[in-house]
Amino acid sequence: MMHKLKYFLREAFKGLWRHGFMSLLTVTTIFIVLFLVGLFLLVGINIRFSVESLSQSLEIRLVLKGDPTPQEIQRVYDKILSLDGVKEAKFVSRGEGLRRLAKEIGREDLLNLLKTNPLPDVFEIKVKKAADIDNIVSVVNNWKEVQEVIYGKEAARKLLAIQRLLLYGGGVLALILLASALLVIFNTIRLVVYARREEIEIMKLVGATHWFIRLPFLFEGVILGGLGGGFAAAALFFVYKEALKFVLANFPFIPLIGDMRFLYELCGFIALGGLLIGLGGGLFAVQRLLGKVAVE
């Protein structure tokens, strides 16, 4: 058993070395394809993250009618929290509003100047997603306690449009990328297959079983795919870390995901993808060969 395993590994490494150019071509192809896929995922996930953070800063201001009692205020507060898509709600009394205004314009004596407070009581509502804003607004508009609803209609619309673009555009782009990746890998495998026909023909001739022929190819596939995927994962890790540093230093207002767990997961996923592509490619290649190569 051991000398068989040794034989398979030796043949796999010899095969890789002998077909050095092909091996390099395969590793490079898998590296480039997976690096691009990973980059696309990184950018996509981060844009999504930014849009989500922006949506969360969108605010609906609910202006209450007249002079509500604390019970009325509490009732409105409970109603707001029971709505779908509400992240948080905060009551800003007219006194609090005036203090904020005074601070903003730098006149602490504003109340004395005005004699009476002209501001209304207000609820500030934060939403989970930009898409929820329209729904929430249409519901609260009908409440009898509400005088007016103020929100960034235009901003909400634009954010929604961006999210849709990301979803559909991103989906189409991802499909195109995936299709071209498969095409490139498929063609690389065809080249490799062509270069190895003779070897397989002779193996069949001298009575090697199909599994005996397959295994060195599978080992080769896993080694090549693992290398391509591993390099891609390492490159992505490095690129993202540097990008994060650069953005934080120069554009701190751009929200990037700083939690490294997502990066570890993504890189692991890319490396695993390489292994699987290698294994699948090797299996596919040798299957074609076993089927097609006839002993003549």
Place this chain on the structure above:
Amino acid sequence: MISFNMVTKIYPHNIISLRDITVNIEKGEFVFLIGPTGSGKTTFLRLIYREIKPTRGSVYVMGENLAKMKERKIPFLRRQIGFVFQDFKLLPYKTVYENIAFALEVIGYNPAEINARVNEILERVGLSHRKDLLPYQLSGGERQRVAIARALVNDPPILLADEPTGNLDFEAAKNILDLLVEANLHGTTVLVATHNREIVNSLRKRVIALKDGVLVRDDKEGTYDAQA
């Protein structure tokens, strides 16, 4: 050992390669399979190592009906058969030694046994001093001797040779033939497809002649051309 029973082989597009062939080859025989190009010699051999199945009729090798043989058993059939081809079919990047050892590695011999067997067969074909060379460094005759060594290293009961002397001059061809005869003396059943007249005539072995896929002659101590 090898038995054809009313065997017909028709390739796609209705190309008839063999027609109603019935023939028996006994254990230990030495047989020449002769006939012009396209007469069906190669098809005859391919049927024996189960690269193809007959369209009609049955082929038995060592008691097994090949038409009913399962795919996964084919490698084990081929371990019983040595092959020699006109174009040698050696792996160009393996040395003489490695090319022969390869045949034993793929069927799972252990390294010590491989070493012993390869050195012994190299001795037998007279190539011990060439064992570390690559095929391109050898003459045509030497390459064919490597191919024969590979075919025999496993001591197969059957040896098939398809135009083994096709690319060689008479001297080299004679040398190859001597090795085939020697294998036959060791008990191997040998079947040689050829259209080399001198070689067939020099040995006076059984001759099976094909023409347009039909068996036209089966002589016990035959010559290349039909005798009057």
